[in-house]
Amino acid sequence: MKAAYITGHGGNEVVQVGQCEKPAAAPGQVVVRMHAATLNRVDLYMRDSGAGITHHLPQILGLDGAGTVESVDADEPLLRPGQDVVLHPGIGCGRCEFCQRGDTALCVRIQFLGEHRDGTFAQWVGLPAAQVFPKPAHLNFAEAAALGVNHLTAWRMLFSKARLQPWETVLVFGIGGGVSLAALQLAKAIGARVIVTSRDDAKLERARALGADHAVNGKTQDVAREVMALTGGRGVDVVFENTGAATWPSALKSLVRGGRLVTCGATTGDQPGADLRRLFVRQLQVFGSSLGSLGEFRDLLGFVERTGLRPVIDSEYLLDDVHAALDRLESGAQFGKVVLRIDH
Ligand SMILES: [Zn+2]
Numbered sequence: 001m002k003a004a005y006i007t008g009h010g011g012n013e014v015v016q017v018g019q020c021e022k023p024a025a026a027p028g029q030v031v032v033r034m035h036a037a038t039l040n041r042v043d044l045y046m047r048d049s050g051a052g053i054t055h056h057l058p059q060i061l062g063l064d065g066a067g068t069v070e071s072v073d074a075d076e077p078l079l080r081p082g083q084d085v086v087l088h089p090g091i092g093c094g095r096c097e098f099c100q101r102g103d104t105a106l107c108v109r110i111q112f113l114g115e116h117r118d119g120t121f122a123q124w125v126g127l128p129a130a131q132v133f134p135k136p137a138h139l140n141f142a143e144a145a146a147l148g149v150n151h152l153t154a155w156r157m158l159f160s161k162a163r164l165q166p167w168e169t170v171l172v173f174g175i176g177g178g179v180s181l182a183a184l185q186l187a188k189a190i191g192a193r194v195i196v197t198s199r200d201d202a203k204l205e206r207a208r209a210l211g212a213d214h215a216v217n218g219k220t221q222d223v224a225r226e227v228m229a230l231t232g233g234r235g236v237d238v239v240f241e242n243t244g245a246a247t248w249p250s251a252l253k254s255l256v257r258g259g260r261l262v263t264c265g266a267t268t269g270d271q272p273g274a275d276l277r278r279l280f281v282r283q284l285q286v287f288g289s290s291l292g293s294l295g296e297f298r299d300l301l302g303f304v305e306r307t308g309l310r311p312v313i314d315s316e317y318l319l320d321d322v323h324a325a326l327d328r329l330e331s332g333a334q335f336g337k338v339v340l341r342i343d344h
Contacts, residue, residue, distance in 0.1 A: 001019065001020055001021070001022040001046075001122065001123040001124050002017070002018070002019060002020075002114045002122070002123050002319060003017070003019075003020040003118075003121060003122035003319075004016070004017045004060065004061055004121035004319055004322040004340075005018070005058040005059055005061060005063060005095070005121075006046060006047055006057065006058060006059050006061060006089070006120070007057055007058050007062045008057060009047065009048060009049050009050050010047070010048070010245060011047075011048075012047070012323040012327070014047060015047055015061070015322060015323060015326065016058075017263030017319060017320055017322060018076040018120075020058075020060060020122065022123070022124050023118070023124055023125065023126025024126070025126075026126065027073060028073065028128055028129060028263060029037070029067075029073075029126050029127065029129065029131045029275075030069055030071070030072045030076075030079060030085075030126070030128070030131075030132045031072075031124055031125070032065075032067040032068065032069060032070065032085060032087065032124065032125050032126075032127070032132065033067050033069075033070045033071045033123070033124055033140035033344070034050060034065050034066075034067040034120060034122060034124060034304070034342040035065075035066060035069045035341070035342055036065065036067075036140075036141035036142040036144070036232055036338040036339055036340065036341055036342060037062045037064055037065040037066075037119075037120040037145050037291050037339070037340045037342065038064055038065075038142065038145045038146045038149070038150075038173035038338060038339050038340070039062075039325055039326065039328075039329045039337070039338040039340065040063050040149050040150075040178070041062065041265070041267065042063065042112075042114070042115065043061050043062065043063075043114065043326065043329070044326065044329060044330055046059065046061060046114070046115060046217065047228055047326065050341045051057050052102075053115045053116065053281075054116065055115060055116060059114075059115075059118075059119070060114065060118040060119045060120075060121060060122050061114045061119045061121045061170065061322075061335045062113065062114040062119035062121035062122070062340070063088075063089040063112055063113050063114045063115070063120065063148065063149050064087065064089055064113075064120060064145045064146065064147070064148030064149045064150075065086075065087050065113075065118060065120030065125065065145050066084070066085065066086045066087065066141040066142075066144035066145040066148075066149065067084075067085060067087075067123065067125070067141065067342070068082060068083065068084050068085065069081050069082060069085055069132070070124065071082075071163070073129070076129055076294055078129070079129060079132055079265050083134065084134070084135040084141070084144075085132045085133060085134060085135055086132075086133050086134075086135045086136075086144040086145065086147055086301070087113065087120065087131055087132060087133075087145075087148055088125065088130075088131045088132075088133065088148060088150060088152070088294055088297045089106065089112050089113040089114070089120075089131075089148050089149060090104060090107070090110050090112055090131075090291050091104075091110065091111045091112070091113075091117070091127065091128060091131055092107035092109075092110055092294075093107055093108070093109035093110070094102030095109075095212055096108045096109060096228040102293065103294060103295075104293045104294055105156065105272055105290065105291050105292050105293045105296070106108070110238055111229040113125065113127065120145075121322065121340055121342075122342070123303070123342055123344055128202060130294060130296075131274070133297060133298065133301055134241060134301070136301060136304050137307045138303070138305070138306070138308055138310070139310060141312075142316060142337070142339040142341070143310055143311045143313065144312055145337075145339070146178065146182075146203065146303065146311035146313070146336075146337040146339075147297075147300065147301070147311060148183070148297075149178075149291065150178035150179050150182040150295060150311065150337065151182040151185075151186065151300055151304070151311060152291055152292040152297050153179050153182070153264050153289070153290070153291055153292060154179050154180075154182035154183040154240075155182075155292055155299070155300045155303075156289050156292035156293075156294055157240060157262045157263075157264055157287070157289045158170070158183060158186055158187060158238070158240065158262070158267055159186075160296060161260075161262045161287040161289045162186060162238045162240070162260040162261075162262040162287060163260070164187060164190070164192055164237070165190075165192070165237075165240050166190050166191035166192055166237060167191075167192075168192055168193070168236075168237035169192065169194075169195065169231060169236045169237055169238075170187050170192055170193070170194055170195070170236060170237065170238040170239070170240055171195045171196075171197070171223075171227055171236040171239045171240065171251070171254050172187070172194060172195070172196045172197070172212075172239070172240045173197050173239070173240065173242070173243050173247045173251065174197065174242065174243045174247070175196035175197065175198045175199060175203055175204065175207045175212070175215075175216075176198055176200065176206075176207075176332075176334065176335045176336075177334075178269045178336065178337050179242055179264060179265070180196070180240070180242065181207075181210070181311075181312050181335075181336055182311065183209060183240045184196060184207060184211065185210065185213055185309055185311070186212075186303075186309070187209075187212040187240075187314075188212075189303070189307045189309055193213050193255065193286055194211070194212050194213050194214075195212070195213065195214040195215075195216060195230060195236065196214070196215050197215075197216045197217070197218045197223055197228060197247075198215070198217065198218065199216060199217065199218050199219035200217075203335055204216075204217060207223045210312070211344055214226075214230050217230070218247070218335070222250070223247070223250040223254065224249075224250040224253035224254045226307050228254075231256075231333070233255055234256050235255050235256035235257075235259060236254055236255060236256060236259065237255075237256055237259055237260065238259065238260050238261075238262065239251045239252075239254055239255055239259070239260070239261040239262070240262055241244065241261060241262065241263040241264075241265075242261075242264050242265030242266075242267065243265065243266070243267050243268050244262060244263070244265065244266030244267060244268045244269050244270055244272060245266065245268050245270065245271060245272040246268035246269065247268070248272030248273070249272065249273060249275065252275050252278055252284065253278070255282065257282045257283060258282070258283050258284070258285070259282075259284055259285070259286070260284070260285045260286075260287060261284065261286045261287070262286075262287040262288075262289055263286070263287070263288060264288070264289045264290055268308075270322070272277045272310040304332045310338030311336070311337060312335065312337065312339055312341055313336050313337050314334040314335050314336040314337055314339075315328055315334065315338055315339065316326070316339040316340075317338070317339065317340055317341065318340070318341050318343055319340055319341065319342050319343060322340060325338050325339075325340055
């Protein structure tokens with residue numbers, strides 16, 4: 001089968017499109033004929049350095065994806081050949097204390113597609129049946145693929161960790177990236193008030209069109225000051241953060257007393273000043289989060305079906321053009337997901 005994989009670490013020269021062994025049917029496993037996957041920042045980290053993740057070379061890239069079930073055990077109760085599906089990329093061990101409590105997102109031996117085992121930038125993927133969910137009917141394969149990392153991550157951050165409520169205000173940093181856009185969509189879908197930031201006015205304009213209530217330019221405006229003006233000097237209930245050091249000080253200053261900050265990334269640096277005095281005096285709460293559990297994915301998919309939410313797609317490339325797709329993601333110019341179409 002055709003797949004995109006890394007043969008080492010460096011630039012696009014280590015990313016090749018070539019032939020790999022097609023996954024075989026095995027007990028408890030589903031073989032999915034892939035139609036679309038989307039790029040995530042970790043694909044760049046895998047290419048650049050491997051990001052300290054234990055993996056073999058060559059390693060097929062790609063975490064999320066959607067496709068059609070090709071084969072499945074005869075006694076599988078939920079899935080049938082020919083069914084359109086979307087994949088949950090984190091495979092728990094099923095044995096550690098966290099898996100036993102049902103939170104596979106905390107599994108101590110978790111294996112991610114495209115990091116620890118063959119990924120989704122391939123014509124077929126084999127994985128445990130528990131990771132495979134029916135595709136929301138109103139979404140195409142590219143839109144569905146985007147749910148597996150971005151929307152799942154934003155779902156856990158907003159609702160499981162920060163417990164955002166419909167009457168609250170959330171500040172979303174760095175609008176335009178996939179996770180931030182997912183947060184905007186999900187927060188608006190429950191009726192919350194959303195303030196977004198970006199250093200790019202065109203992205204802020206598009207975020208407004210998607211329902212953002214207020215937009216602040218982080219390059220030309222003081223974010224915390226603007227947030228205070230927009231909230232009557234109160235501050236926001238929740239800050240949704242994945243940029244790290246560059247935005248951390250204004251993130252803390254934008255929170256109401258007792259407010260919650262939730263983060264899933266540190267693209268600009270992971271050692272910001274802690275401002276502990278502000279943390280305890282104002283009794284702030286800080287949550288770390290990463291991806292989401294099988295149960296959270298199930299809830300997300302039900303919510304997406306009911307609300308008709310559609311992930312934002314920036315651009316689409318064929319698997320053969322994976323270099324151009326990686327360049328697009330690396331540019332930071334994208335608004336929404338960069339998609340790989342898997343042709344057969
Ligand atoms: Zn486990």
